[in-house]
Amino acid sequence: MRIPVHIGIIPDGNRRWAEGKGLPKEDGYDRGLRPGLELFKLCQEIGIKELTYYGFTMDNTKRPAVQTTAFRKACVGAVEMLCNEDASLLVLGNTSSPLFPKELESYTSRRNFGKASTKVNFLVNYGWHWDLSKTPENVSTNKNNLIQSLYSSDISRIDLIIRWGGRRRLSGFLPVQSVYSDFYVINDYWPDFKAEHLYEALEWYDKQDVTLGG
Amino acid sequence: MRIPVHIGIIPDGNRRWAEGKGLPKEDGYDRGLRPGLELFKLCQEIGIKELTYYGFTMDNTKRPAVQTTAFRKACVGAVEMLCNEDASLLVLGNTSSPLFPKELESYTSRRNFGKASTKVNFLVNYGWHWDLSKTPENVSTNKNNLIQSLYSSDISRIDLIIRWGGRRRLSGFLPVQSVYSDFYVINDYWPDFKAEHLYEALEWYDKQDVTLGG
Numbered sequence: 001m002r003i004p005v006h007i008g009i010i011p012d013g014n015r016r017w018a019e020g021k022g023l024p025k026e027d028g029y030d031r032g033l034r035p036g037l038e039l040f041k042l043c044q045e046i047g048i049k050e051l052t053y054y055g056f057t058m059d060n061t062k063r064p065a066v067q068t069t070a071f072r073k074a075c076v077g078a079v080e081m082l083c084n085e086d087a088s089l090l091v092l093g094n095t096s097s098p099l100f101p102k103e104l105e106s107y108t109s110r111r112n113f114g115k116a117s118t119k120v121n122f123l124v125n126y127g128w129h130w131d132l133s134k135t136p137e138n139v140s141t142n143k144n145n146l147i148q149s150l151y152s153s154d155i156s157r158i159d160l161i162i163r164w165g166g167r168r169r170l171s172g173f174l175p176v177q178s179v180y181s182d183f184y185v186i187n188d189y190w191p192d193f194k195a196e197h198l199y200e201a202l203e204w205y206d207k208q209d210v211t212l213g214g
Numbered sequence: 215m216r217i218p219v220h221i222g223i224i225p226d227g228n229r230r231w232a233e234g235k236g237l238p239k240e241d242g243y244d245r246g247l248r249p250g251l252e253l254f255k256l257c258q259e260i261g262i263k264e265l266t267y268y269g270f271t272m273d274n275t276k277r278p279a280v281q282t283t284a285f286r287k288a289c290v291g292a293v294e295m296l297c298n299e300d301a302s303l304l305v306l307g308n309t310s311s312p313l314f315p316k317e318l319e320s321y322t323s324r325r326n327f328g329k330a331s332t333k334v335n336f337l338v339n340y341g342w343h344w345d346l347s348k349t350p351e352n353v354s355t356n357k358n359n360l361i362q363s364l365y366s367s368d369i370s371r372i373d374l375i376i377r378w379g380g381r382r383r384l385s386g387f388l389p390v391q392s393v394y395s396d397f398y399v400i401n402d403y404w405p406d407f408k409a410e411h412l413y414e415a416l417e418w419y420d421k422q423d424v425t426l427g428g
Contacts, residue, residue: 059427128393129360132346146343168397172427175389179342183382183397213273213386 002206004159006050007043008181010173011035013165013189015067020189026070028191035193036078040085042198043118050119052155053078054173058127061099068099075124076103082122086114092152093125100125110154121155128172147176157181159210162201164190180212216420218373220264221257222395224387225249227379227403229281234403240284242405249407250292254299256412257332264333266369267292268387272341275313282313289338290317296336300328306366307339314339324368335369342386361390371395373424376415378404394426 014028036053043051055075061068080103082089091107093100104124134151147153152174158181161173166187170178184201188194228242250267257265269289275282294317296303305321307314318338348365361367366388372395375387380401384392398415402408 057427062428128390132360132390146346167422169395170393170397171425172393175393176342176346179384179386179389181383183384208381211385213271214276 001202002210003047003202004205005048006052006156006158006160007048008052008054008158008161008173008178009036009039010054010161010163010165010171011190011193012163012167012171014071014191016165017189017191024066026067028189029067029070029074030077031191032074033077033081035190037081037085038195039193039198040082040087040118040120042195044086046202048118050121050156052121052123052158052174052177054171055093055122055124055126057123057172058094058097058099058125058130059172061097061125072099072101075122076101079104079107079122079124082120083113086117087120088112088116088118089120089122090154091122091124092155093123094127094130095125097125123174126172128175132175150176152177160184160201160205162186162198164188164193164197182208215416216424217261217416218419219262220266220370220372220374221262222266222268222372222375222387222392223250223253224268224375224377224379224385225404225407226377226381226385228285228405230379231403231405238280240281242403243281243284243288244291245405246288247291247295249404251295251299252409253407253412254296254301254332254334256409258300260416262332264335264370266335266372266388266391267337268385269307269336269338269340271337271386272308272311272313272339272344273386275311275339286313286315289336290315293318293321293336293338296334297327300331301334302326302330302332303334303336304368305336305338306369307337308341308344309339311339337388340386342389346389364390366391374398374415374419376400376412378402378407378411396422 015025018025018028056071090110091104131151158177161181161183164186168185186197228246229239232239232242270285304324305318345365372391375395376398378400382399400411
């Protein structure tokens with residue numbers, strides 16, 4: 001089986017999940033922690049080398065305070081959980097805003113935990129325009145140089161993006177690393193994550209051809 | 215019904231279509247001309263304001279010469295056909311390569327034909343890295359400024375991308391204009407285009423919510 005080197009995770013549907021259970025929308029975020037850890041462990045077993053989670057974006061911070069507080073807290077919890085694993089951990093996002101959680105500042109340079117066998121990137125207060133706006137004056141048309149000119153330069157090209165919650169869009173997720181990614185959508189909401197979702201996505205990915213645009 | 219302002223078209227599957235008919239792969243490209251014109255006319259009737267066609271990319275030019283010759287010819291034919299319509303036409307791509315068709319050089323500044331009621335962009339020898347590499351030294355984090363710093367600055371944000379041929383990926387299609395696009399995949403190959411494909415995509419799009427990442 002052909003296994004992706006790098007998987008991007010868009011864990012959408014937390015608010016819709018909460019609404020469906022008759023709970024306040026913001027209660028959904030906390031329920032995304034268990035799935036995040038479970039998915040990490042499955043990917044590690046399978047031998048996925050790199051994982052990138054879409055935590056929250058600068059766009060998301062326009063939501064009501066009760067929601068921003070809840071998803072910021074969930075991201076801090078998720079990162080702290082991953083510190084107990086064999087992970088090489090990077091938190092990436094715009095730290096110049098007060099909405100970037102202070103607790104995560106020490107992770108904005110990559111840190112190794114345990115055997116550090118899986119690279120994990122966590123996008124926190126990330127913005128596609130912010131990411132691209134670092135581009136310096138002398139950019140050649142070389143693809144590698146272009147990635148090096150991004151704030152997200154330490155995040156590699158993504159082979160497979162899996163999005164939960166049924167929407168078929170990238171919502172600003174790493175536009176440069178995603179140019180050739182295969183895109184798989186799960187209709188279930190992220191808090192309802194189960195191992196079968198990942199296996200289903202990997203089986204589908206195995207049947208795609210890799211052309212890298214060629 | 216909520217109609218997208220700008221639709222991106224990824225007309226994939228020409229080679230697989232030809233193979234399925236027992237024809238040489240390169241024979242598929244010419245069969246993409248009729249669908250292109252038919253789709254344009256349907257979109258005009260419906261009131262779509264802007265259409266962007268993915269002609270060919272710098273990545274694609276690595277293919278055998280018999281294929282590059284065929285798809286370059288098909289792009290010239292498609293653009294010449296659109297000159298007979300009410301179209302405001304722009305051809306965008308890297309003109310510094312000999313693979314950019316000479317016949318299309320006069321379209322690299324937008325030209326109006328007839329009532330010019332529909333904006334049509336045609337990507338020819340386009341490359342995502344080429345597009346992004348124009349970025350000048352002083353880029354602010356303002357989203358509009360960022361689009362203005364691209365070679366594709368005259369192409370607006372895309373609401374809906376429709377891809378024929380079953381693949382679920384962008385293949386380098388306008389990474390910045392696609393950040394919030396809804397993405398609809400048709401399994402049929404592009405030469406088998408029929409009006410129902412477009413209607414199906416529009417019906418699906420109508421049911422999506424627009425959040426622009428928020």
